[in-house]
Amino acid sequence: MKLTFFGAAQRTTGSKYLLEINGHRLLIECGMYQGHRDKSTEYNTTLPFDPSSVNAMVLSHAHIDHSGIIPVLCRDGFHGSIHCTDATADLCNYMLLDTAHIQEQDAVFINKKRAKKGLPPIKPLYTQTDATDSLKQFSPIPYSTPTRILDGVTLTLLDAGHILGSAIVVLDLEENSRHVHLVFSGDLGRGHNDILRDPEIPRDIDYLMIESTYGNRDHEPLADVNATVCRIINHAVEHRGKVIIPCFAVGRTQQILYTLSQLVQTRCIPSLRTFIDSPLAINATAVFRTHLECFNESFRAVMQNGSNPFAAPNLTYVGSVEQSIGINALREPCIILSASGMAEAGRIRHHIKNNIEDPSATILIVGWCAAHTLGAHLASGDKQVAIFGESFRVRCHVETINAFSGHADRTELRNWAGKLTGPMKGIFVIHGEPEPATTFADTLRQLHPQSNIRTPVFQDTVEF
Ligand SMILES: [Zn+2]
Ligand SMILES: [Zn+2]
The missing domain is CATH 3.60.15.10 (Ribonuclease Z/Hydroxyacylglutathione hydrolase-like)
Known part of the structure; x- marks a missing residue:
């Protein structure tokens, strides 16, 4: 052998x-x-x-x-x-x-x-x-x-x-x-x-x-995560800003949806409009919904008792590019989850570009970002970044949570x-x-x- x-x-x-x-x-x-x-x-x-x-x-x-x-x-x-x-x-x-x-x-x-x-x-x-x-x-x-x-x-x-x-x-x-x-x-x-x-x-x-x-x-301790997400969302609500989350389509997106649904249920945050703006994330979430055999007992119970976090009434699955562009016109606090997680490709770059100079907006990095990616530049606190070859001043809030690994x-x-x-x-x-x-x-x-x-x-x- x-x-x-x-x-x-x-x-x-x-x-x-x-x-x-x-x-x-x-x-x-x-x-x-x-x-x-x-x-x-x-x-x-x-x-x-x-x-x-x-x-x-x-x-x-x-x-x-x-x-x-x-x-x-x-x-x-x-x-x-x-x-x-x-x-x-x-x-x-x-x-x-x-x-x-x-x-x-x-x-x-x-x-x-x-x-x-x-x-x-x-x-x-x-x-x-x-x-x-x-x-x-x-x-x-x-x-x-x-x-x-x-x-x-x-x-x-x-x-x-x-x-x-x-x-x-x-x-x-x-x-x-x-x-x-x-x-x-x-x-x-x-x-x-x-x-x-x-x-x-x-x-x-x-x-x-x-x-x-x-x-x-070692990673950050997990216990602080819900409190941190809660603080970030409520800050955005107070300032009537959008929360943009670059998010890996498989795993991270579904984890964040569950965390948000728990925070809504415990009334830590209001039920904000939440957009899942990534075709791959939409398909991956559909796969999650059909594989109950992979879940732990408590999550299976959550899925079976009708409080499915992937089908919450405040969620919108954004299929078309037109719908994605339409989110721009929205003038209310909302949450946008979009791929890629390192903000190197996909629709997330458009959402970041459209909100990066808005002091009321927040970009929340929830995954590891390789060096030289847009996600890494934002996470490391750069004040000026390039998107689609154009230079932008970072005037929005940038927050990072590493514990979701x-x-x-x-x-x-x-x-x-x-x-x-x-x-x-x-x-x-x-x-x-x-x-x-x-x-x-x-x-x-x-x-x-x-x-x-x-x-x-x-x-x-x-x-x-
Ligand atoms: Zn892996
Ligand atoms: Zn691997």
Whole structure:
């Protein structure tokens, strides 16, 4: 048995791990590399292995850094099944099509520039047709249901509590009557989530692959979040301003809707008109409404007792561009949730542009923003920012809440890892930049001193 790290090794994006067993190849994740444009093109266009040599694939969750290159894999020769939960398959349906649409738009933009220089056009990374075709290979399995997916490979998906449908991948491997229990954490949630269950604890582990995104730092305490949101909304109401929330379409949007509905119910804030202005967020919210099996008990009860936060009377799902532009004319306090979360693309940029010089408006950043993005500039307190090539003075309020993270922080990762049992012969620390990965590896050495703990790099191979 052999495992090769083809992505998210001393990095957080581009997850791809290839397991070889009994002459078969199982690919774990097929994520998009997200970073510098030249590198992205290089890493995302050509896979570092022959797609037609892969027999099956496992996908832990729908985030693009784990799923985004599946259409390339399938187009270039992979014909096997892609195993994941039902909710992950449903989310991928929208997310891969949305990503394909972005790739097509990018290619049009680049080709206009190339045409002016007399250069030949480039093709998009993949098209909506490629994405639609790849969706036919998805073969969902329920949580906690051991399933034979290849000769000598039994897969069980446990809840990772990270986003809807997210899973910890448990692989029971058998080769020449040798048994190995390999566990891949996927991305781990924080636990105590309003909507999702806590990450489950796999047992009897021989080898572990564990994420380390926040392996070197803790998030803000969760307890203060409702009070902070309450203060921000009431301030906007008092000043008759709009609250603009750049928001990831999957997970964060639904979490914010629930937080707002709770604050309305407890009369901490008035019931303001709230717009969900992102086609992907609208589709993702529809997927949430059909997957009650992924919710924790208390949220399932909320959904079943008629107080569905995704169908509150003050919500408007904004489909068309005309409707989106129409929000501008509104002269009353309201809340606008729109993608993208880092304010780098999508309708959110228009809402920010239209309100950034209004002292009564508030921009509320609720997610991590990569360096150099508009969201990061706003969060770091810049007084002048560029939007669509124009310069704007930041005259509105800007607020940041970091506690909504979907990732376990240092303490939460350590607590999860501390509960794991089994021989733990080897631990591979992945899905983290070099600093958090190495810091977390040191933490793991204290928890599991008997383990051989490594932070693999791109194309490292280990044999079991
Ligand atoms: Zn994720
Ligand atoms: Zn990830």
